[in-house]
Amino acid sequence: MATLKDVARTAGVSVASVSRVLSNQPQVSDALREKVLAAAAHHSFRPNAVGRALRGTGTRTIGLVVSDLLNPFFTELARAVEDAAREAGYLMIVGNADERPEQQDLYVRTLLERQVDGLIVVPTVETSPLLREAADLEQHLVLLDRPASEVHAPLVSSDTSDAVSQLVDYLVTTGRQNIGVLAGPQYAGTAHQRLEAVREALARHGLDLPAERVWVGDYKRDSGRAQTRRMLDERTTPEALLVSNGRMALGVLDTLSHAPVEGSPLPGDLALAAIDDLDVFTLLRPSVTAIAQPTRELGRRAFGLLLDRIAGKPVESVRIPCTLHLRESTEPRRV
Amino acid sequence: MATLKDVARTAGVSVASVSRVLSNQPQVSDALREKVLAAAAHHSFRPNAVGRALRGTGTRTIGLVVSDLLNPFFTELARAVEDAAREAGYLMIVGNADERPEQQDLYVRTLLERQVDGLIVVPTVETSPLLREAADLEQHLVLLDRPASEVHAPLVSSDTSDAVSQLVDYLVTTGRQNIGVLAGPQYAGTAHQRLEAVREALARHGLDLPAERVWVGDYKRDSGRAQTRRMLDERTTPEALLVSNGRMALGVLDTLSHAPVEGSPLPGDLALAAIDDLDVFTLLRPSVTAIAQPTRELGRRAFGLLLDRIAGKPVESVRIPCTLHLRESTEPRRV
């Protein structure tokens, strides 16, 4: 590949002049500009961003590390961050931690070494010494979706409590008091919050959430299947089940539709709702009630905060409320 | 951030020695190694990959530009490439062209400027001067999933013809001769191939595929909805419809399930099959027959070819066959 030097030689000018022309600096004569542009075109010159970055003007690159890129929620989140980044002239590099702390740290380390101008992380686990260190070393860091303890960085997350509260109100007032939860994994900061939101909403009706009505999965589809089998085996099926994320809900549905008893128990016997709204929920029969997260808004705000941090402005954590979509899967019994 | 120079100063040695220790070169004394490691730890030293890359040892980064990252097929494809890259010690940067040629070129240009060691592209359109130029300038380029004309680069793609042939055989021998196709957009190289595969399979049975039984969408869900409405309005519904990708099939299902006539026409009246197998197809009722692409294999092979190119080995294009999954949506009429 041709370099500035090559272009300078064919144009018969200095590399400094070539650099000025190609970076659109105003103080250059038209004659010089013309010579340089012709030479650049002749060489199919493409600037080397590595050289430029080393000089210290930043890399115009941000990193995004998500906990699981195959999860459609994170795919859409990544997409929102990417759109915002591209509009602002930044390139986004995504790393997929796949819910593995070592892999998360591998990406964080790699991205820092590549001198990204800032980093957005959906923490896989609640605690990471590397993230803590990065924040303390004044790296530009923004947390997204999930909190991470002792990491001094702003967090952009969704607030499920209002929507959960509306959902619980609806279930209880239509006769379902015996409500169970398929919660997310301990290590994910969101799992705990969502569980608490249900507990508080129930408490407002004077109801409690005993341990035998809480199952725990890992946010993947298979755990939805496994926990549902356990629930059916234990004959402890509640009247309504609130599933902490979308993919587990698919697993639940899959197992219910293959349950030993002919026919699906929905919605007659078991009302079902998910936190996290998937495209397909409207296609299934019964369609699935869900709490939709403000996904694109989350991504957009996270990038906004990061830009502010890079620009040295003060930033604060942000919480954005979710929306409840009532569908067939929570309709009251017909009796 | 601390640099090699800082570490050298505190260790009381030269930067060359620090570099040698930190890159695990063998010819260093234990005493020196110890001093350097201590100093590096003291500074929380993190090597600057930009400095290293400029020196000319490559960036250990590859770029992947996909035509639409929100399409689960490409998400999984990206994931497969990422896994292969990570295992080989490479970082992958994804760019999402969103089916827009200018955006594809933006990413290709940006990635080349950042000195990626190689580039894998799912071409949004059949032709791109920039891609052609990149290939001709000896950049390491591999095309994935879709061909691009006049671009001198190897292609890794899936071969649907066998699976389509099996599917058509099944439909015809079980009494469905009037077969229609919802094809993909002209600009995608795969769309044409898939349509031809159906045409050839039908020809083997002495059947043809007239223009009035071919609808054209853009691989997105909404176009599945729109074309289905057209089909219903025109009262030209065939006995079986083969949809060229998964998301359009979801749109078709959505519209059929809301069709004016009560009840879904599946599978009694209209057999449905998709090219591209989505997770949810097994959850829907009827479950949806699909031709599954060897997604992970495609991603893995593409990265393999790229590594070979980078290593200077000769590489050839690869085609990998698809697999047919017969499900309820193509079951013969019960009559």
Add this chain to the structure above:
DNA sequence: CTGAAAGCGCTTACAG
């Protein structure tokens, strides 16, 4: 085994 020095491709004060 270790160090001094050159150089990767760029940008930007500093002169003129």
Add this chain to the structure above:
DNA sequence: CTGAAAGCGCTTACAG
């Protein structure tokens, strides 16, 4: 308006 020169952080022949 233009050029010569320094320097970003690293690696690697070249000496010793």
